[in-house]
Amino acid sequence: MRYAGINIKRFYNLDSGVCKKGKIPVKYKELMGLVASFVLRCDDCIKYHLIRSYEEGVTDEEIEETLSIGLIVGGSITIPHLRRAFEIWDELKNK
Amino acid sequence: MRYAGINIKRFYNLDSGVCKKGKIPVKYKELMGLVASFVLRCDDCIKYHLIRSYEEGVTDEEIEETLSIGLIVGGSITIPHLRRAFEIWDELKNK
Amino acid sequence: MRYAGINIKRFYNLDSGVCKKGKIPVKYKELMGLVASFVLRCDDCIKYHLIRSYEEGVTDEEIEETLSIGLIVGGSITIPHLRRAFEIWDELKNK
Amino acid sequence: MRYAGINIKRFYNLDSGVCKKGKIPVKYKELMGLVASFVLRCDDCIKYHLIRSYEEGVTDEEIEETLSIGLIVGGSITIPHLRRAFEIWDELKNK
Amino acid sequence: MRYAGINIKRFYNLDSGVCKKGKIPVKYKELMGLVASFVLRCDDCIKYHLIRSYEEGVTDEEIEETLSIGLIVGGSITIPHLRRAFEIWDELKNK
Amino acid sequence: MRYAGINIKRFYNLDSGVCKKGKIPVKYKELMGLVASFVLRCDDCIKYHLIRSYEEGVTDEEIEETLSIGLIVGGSITIPHLRRAFEIWDELKNK
Helix, strand or coil: CCCCCHHHHHHHHHHHHCCCCCCCCHHHHHHHHHHHHHHCCCHHHHHHHHHHHHHCCCCHHHHHHHHHHHHHHHCHHHHHHHHHHHHHHHHHHHC | CCCCCHHHHHHHHHHHHCCCCCCCCHHHHHHHHHHHHHHCCCHHHHHHHHHHHHHCCCCHHHHHHHHHHHHHHHCHHHHHHHHHHHHHHHHHHHC | CCCCCHHHHHHHHHHHHCCCCCCCCHHHHHHHHHHHHHHCCCHHHHHHHHHHHHHCCCCHHHHHHHHHHHHHHHCHHHHHHHHHHHHHHHHHHHC | CCCCCHHHHHHHHHHHHCCCCCCCCHHHHHHHHHHHHHHCCCHHHHHHHHHHHHHCCCCHHHHHHHHHHHHHHHCHHHHHHHHHHHHHHHHHHHC | CCCCCHHHHHHHHHHHHCCCCCCCCHHHHHHHHHHHHHHCCCHHHHHHHHHHHHHCCCCHHHHHHHHHHHHHHHCHHHHHHHHHHHHHHHHHHHC | CCCCCHHHHHHHHHHHHCCCCCCCCHHHHHHHHHHHHHHCCCHHHHHHHHHHHHHCCCCHHHHHHHHHHHHHHHCHHHHHHHHHHHHHHHHHHHC
């Protein structure tokens, strides 16, 4: 990103590092990133974590369980994001 | 709760059901509930999921990794909640 | 929705039930759903409640009073949603 | 408020004016203020609108229906506020 | 705006007045409006304050420093808005 | 903080670095941090930036102008935080 200075670049490094392998398997870290993005209602962030979850071999059931937690915690205000999340997931599986 | 009607009671059932055993182990579901509560900055909800995580045998490292994701996703506005979360975790371990 | 499991379906039932007739007339329940969606800044949810309000015979003045409350409570960050809400309302009346 | 300037004072006037009588009865305007405060999770604001609702003769059932809408829209993250809201309501009725 | 009543109009006046010249230079007031819009994640509001900042002669470095504060305070959930903000800034400079 | 790992420590460094001197004077950076904390409604963060603003010689008028922007952007839901912010400011000046 053209205008990004040192603080923004450092933050980006932190952001990509925090979901790396640790005591918690990467797959579950991605699902945590997904549920956090979901309750904060950021479609671009949800999409990013759905793609990463797909790459990590997450199943339909695991996505459904994760988004159910997001829906109950975040309420019906998240429903439009739920719909779009399922559409993205469907596209990822059928491409 | 004295004034709760049928819709509120049904929601409570849903809420307690959504973290039950499924394809995702209960432990990771609780950590998902924790990270969602953390980025939404609800101290009472964070405490609840810390207690449940403790009961499920979650380790210090797993709590630290989960809250790191929350901190990076949610930003420095979550720092006061991080401090209180670590205090609660400390109390749970030392009681 | 294809991937929706039992918890999501139950939540959907709750969601559609909560605005049904009770001690509070349906019209005012829809306006409550509208103001809640408005301060949480969810365009799709706002649109849904505008359509339902229109079906319940809500007048221009009632929409204006409801969104005024939303604007004062939610602040100028809601202004883009206010503009879009009035456009949707105009379309509903002129179709 | 000692430091408040002209803009803050004008905003306060607007804020107290927006729930005045109009096409929508004051009672329902207060319940709209309540549901908006509830989904935005501001305890002080919730308390204010509960007191005003009580003064306008709102019943237990109407409070319950209003907060049910808030709970479904806002999700389980609002539960601690629901608990405190019912406690405040109970105090108002028993003082 | 066609449906806007007296309260909405008064709020609009307040909103446009609050960034006028005072003890704080207009330029920094616009950057405050920008950072507030940024952490609340409202693209239309961000765009408005970027245009106003550009008109006030704000430099690339000042925009970068302002959005860095927003990114650290608001977390990675703001990244999609950061990307779009830099694109808008680039367009403003190259039109 | 006892449980903080490398990512949390790096984030803390970033957080304290972002308000350091740059093209924008430190004083205005603190006021930006203040307005961001204010619209996100975090009392502890507001207090921190009020203390830092006080140390940087910010005047009553500058605090008032900054919080006016926060109030108009964030709406009446921020009023309880405004009251507490003015109280803290008063204590800082009279200690």
